[in-house]
Amino acid sequence: MMKFVIGYLIFQIVLFLVLLIISNRTDKRNRGKFVHINKVPPGFEKTSESFIDTKSKVPVYVYFHPETGKRLYVIE
Numbered sequence: 001m002m003k004f005v006i007g008y009l010i011f012q013i014v015l016f017l018v019l020l021i022i023s024n025r026t027d028k029r030n031r032g033k034f035v036h037i038n039k040v041p042p043g044f045e046k047t048s049e050s051f052i053d054t055k056s057k058v059p060v061y062v063y064f065h066p067e068t069g070k071r072l073y074v075i076e
Contacts (some may be wrong), residue, residue, distance in 0.1 A: 033075050044072055 029046075040063055049062040052076070063072040 035072060037074060040072070040074065043067065 043065050044063040045066065047064050049064045050059055052058070053060050054076075058075055061074050061076055063074055064070075065072070
């Protein structure tokens with residue numbers, strides 16, 4: 001009975017770690033989506049949105065293309 005309990009606990013820990021790794025790899029927020037550019041592509045308009053990147057601690061500005069709906073995150 002004790003082997004079953006220990007085996008079950010080990011299984012739960014391994015399952016938790018596997019799910020944690022999978023969710024970390026598939027999380028879109030962890031991907032580098034900020035762009036370091038000097039010139040914004042034509043058609044993009046600067047919005048009033050801006051925020052501080054939590055990793056690099058620099059301000060990020062949001063640009064929006066009204067025709068395509070695409071958003072561009074720019075570190076200036």
